[in-house]
Amino acid sequence: MARRRRRQKLPPEPVRATIESLSHDGRGIARIDGKTVFVDGALAGEEVSFQYSRLHKSYDEGRTTQVHQSAADRVDPKCQHFGVCGGCSLMHMAPEAQLAHKQATLAEHFTHFGSLTPQTWLPPLTGPLWGYRRKARLGVKYVTKKEQVLVGFREKASPFIALLNQCEVLDPRVGMRLGELGEMIAGLDAYNRIAQIEVAMDDEHVALVFRNLDPLSDADKQQLIDYGQQHNLWMYQQPGGPDTVSPLWPQRPQLSYAPEDGLTLNFDPSDFTQVNAGINEKMIQRALALLDVQPEDRILDLFCGLGNFTLPLARRVAEVVGVEGDQALVRHANNNAALNQLNNAEFEQADLTQTELKDYPWAQKGFNKILLDPPRSGAFEVLHQLAELGAERLVYVSCNPATLARDAGELVNQHGYTMEAAGIMDMFPHTTHVESIAVFTKQR
Numbered sequence: 001m002a003r004r005r006r007r008q009k010l011p012p013e014p015v016r017a018t019i020e021s022l023s024h025d026g027r028g029i030a031r032i033d034g035k036t037v038f039v040d041g042a043l044a045g046e047e048v049s050f051q052y053s054r055l056h057k058s059y060d061e062g063r064t065t066q067v068h069q070s071a072a073d074r075v076d077p078k079c080q081h082f083g084v085c086g087g088c089s090l091m092h093m094a095p096e097a098q099l100a101h102k103q104a105t106l107a108e109h110f111t112h113f114g115s116l117t118p119q120t121w122l123p124p125l126t127g128p129l130w131g132y133r134r135k136a137r138l139g140v141k142y143v144t145k146k147e148q149v150l151v152g153f154r155e156k157a158s159p160f161i162a163l164l165n166q167c168e169v170l171d172p173r174v175g176m177r178l179g180e181l182g183e184m185i186a187g188l189d190a191y192n193r194i195a196q197i198e199v200a201m202d203d204e205h206v207a208l209v210f211r212n213l214d215p216l217s218d219a220d221k222q223q224l225i226d227y228g229q230q231h232n233l234w235m236y237q238q239p240g241g242p243d244t245v246s247p248l249w250p251q252r253p254q255l256s257y258a259p260e261d262g263l264t265l266n267f268d269p270s271d272f273t274q275v276n277a278g279i280n281e282k283m284i285q286r287a288l289a290l291l292d293v294q295p296e297d298r299i300l301d302l303f304c305g306l307g308n309f310t311l312p313l314a315r316r317v318a319e320v321v322g323v324e325g326d327q328a329l330v331r332h333a334n335n336n337a338a339l340n341q342l343n344n345a346e347f348e349q350a351d352l353t354q355t356e357l358k359d360y361p362w363a364q365k366g367f368n369k370i371l372l373d374p375p376r377s378g379a380f381e382v383l384h385q386l387a388e389l390g391a392e393r394l395v396y397v398s399c400n401p402a403t404l405a406r407d408a409g410e411l412v413n414q415h416g417y418t419m420e421a422a423g424i425m426d427m428f429p430h431t432t433h434v435e436s437i438a439v440f441t442k443q444r
Contacts (some may be wrong), residue, residue, distance in 0.1 A: 002424075014049040014065045018095035024105050026432040028064075037062055040156070041083060043071040043093060044208045053157075069357040073097035076238055078130065079168040086156040088169060088430040095429065099124045102424045102434045109401040110422070114409025118438065122423025125286060129429045133170045134201040135275040138178070140185060140211075142192040149182040149191055169430060172201050173206045177231075184227050188220045198238070200269035202255045205279075207269040209236040209245055209334040226250040242270045245305060259284050260312055265336045271329065272305055278429045283397065283437065284312050290395045290439040291319050291369050291422065298365065300389065302352060302382065307333040307345070309397075316346035321362050322347045355412050358388060366390035371397070378403030380410065387442060394440040401434045417442045430431035 019028035019042045028042030029123035030050075039050045041064035049061035067074070077083070077091040090098050091140045102125065110116045141161040142149050152164035167175040174181075190212055202233055210224065216237055228235035228249050235248040245268070247253050257273065259281060267273055274280040287309060291299070297317040303311045304322030306329050308432065313320045314337070324330050333347040348362055357363045370391040372379050376399055386394060394417065398404035411417040422438035 001110050001261070006144075008055045010052045010055065015062070015379075016047070016049050016068070019044055019046045019048060020402055022101060024432065026093075027061075032060070034219075035060060039064055041092065042067075043074055045071045046074070051369050075174075076146070081162060081164050084155055084160040085164060085167075087167065089432050091430040094128075095129055099424065099426060101127070102432075106401045106424055107403075109155070109405035113402060113405035114412065116370070116405070116408055116412055118419045118422040122276065122286070122421050122437070123379045124280055124423060125425040127282065127284045127429075129169050131175060132172070132276045132278065132429065133167075133175075134199075135273060135279055136170055136174070136199040138181075138197040138199060140182075140194045140196055142186070144158070144374050148154065148440055149186040149194075151178045151182040151185070151197065162255040168407065169428075170199070171201055173201065177272075183246065184223070187216045187269045188223060189218050189287065190214060193312055196368050198236075198271070200255060200267075200271075202257050204330075205234055205253070205255060206232070207234040207236060207253065207255055209269050211238045211308055215239060218383040221248055224360055236269060236276075242332060245270055259308060263311055263315070263340055265307060265311065266339065271332060274308070276426065279425055279427045279435075280308070283337075283427075283435075284309060286425075286437060287371060287395050287397060288316065289311060290394060291371060292435065293369070297369055299368050299392070300323065301372065302369040302379065304333065305329050305373070307336045307347070310345055310347070310375065311336060311340060311342055314342040314359075317344070319344050322368070323350050323352065323357075325349065325351050352379070357382065357385050363389060369393045369395075371395045373397040374403075376391045376400040376403065378407050380407055383407055383410050383415065387417075392442050396438045396440065398436050398438070399433070401436055404438065408440070415442075418431050 019310050021032055021046045024031055024204035026037040030037045030039055036059040042048045047069035047296055049063050049066040050062045052062045054061040075094050082091045088316055125229045138151050139161045140151050148340055149281040150161040150163055155162045165179045176183055185191055193213040195211045200207045222234045225248050230422045234253045236245055237248055238245045241285055256264050264311055266277050293316045299313055301322040304310045305322045310322035310384050330347045330349045337345040354419045369391050370386055408419055412419055417440040420441055426434045428436035
């Protein structure tokens, strides 16, 4: 039997160090006796004291206890819960420095994974810094020792729900009432059987989906309805999977958003939509410009969701086909095309990781341009098919710089594309999340 390795004892006293650089996840990097230490709450160039929090074989971790010499880009965090809540990691860094860090992260990934540099760096897309988030999944937990229901995000590096009164990045229609929601749930019969609240908003409405582990009593349902009516919040219950979501009040709610003037997209609370409405609108216009859409174009939109890019494209081109793996989203996208009287948009369901696109009837005429907005895992499995479809121009929207860089290397080095331009979009200010966009062209 292998012997269990004895856990090293954490040094009891804080250690002073100079922070050499910043990691991709926003932690300061120091060297102590030749070993790398990732220091939470520290910025590049700072002199700090830190307390060790975890020891590993090849690196260690710590958290800042005192800043002796501040970096020029350090600012006071606006949120009272910064450092405890795990939702934001960069709130102590000036917004301009956050953008520079994110662009540097994207550039490093391009170099590391694809040995690439775009011919042109696009200026960052920016928007509101506070109250921007319209989608969230809030944890809910009754804590016996506190005799309190907590509603919010998890603590930093912990599975526990943080004790939050408010959230500065969540739309204030919900972000300013986290404590109040906890108090309301504490008054339910099911106070300890609500696991989470799914939040979804549009310009006019707020939907709260309560994940109830047991059936709600009539009294609980009425209490939720009363609270919703009092604060103009749409209330839903979810006793099982996503297909069990049903409204409590009002009877027939309908969320919608306008990705651009004159276009309306309906969606359900559990549907994927971008969290930042302002950046989404700018992102769509940038994607259209990078695609250089023309009236005669036939465009393929992969991982299309409920038509976020597809329907704006349909207003400008001859034909667009959106492809999505989730059948419910395909149905919603078709409904949105009909709602907006767009007859040149076609939506198809297909598992893009398991299928050959050229075998589908809708793909056999080919496409001259392609837009793709894949999940964090990227689109590596379909890249070899894109050139075969005849596309000379391709726009890639990404929520993960590592998989974008990997896929960009494949497109350039294996399939004859050139990366003309790339840039970041600040979808999640004060976090290390990097949303980006790149355009590729292929000479005929």
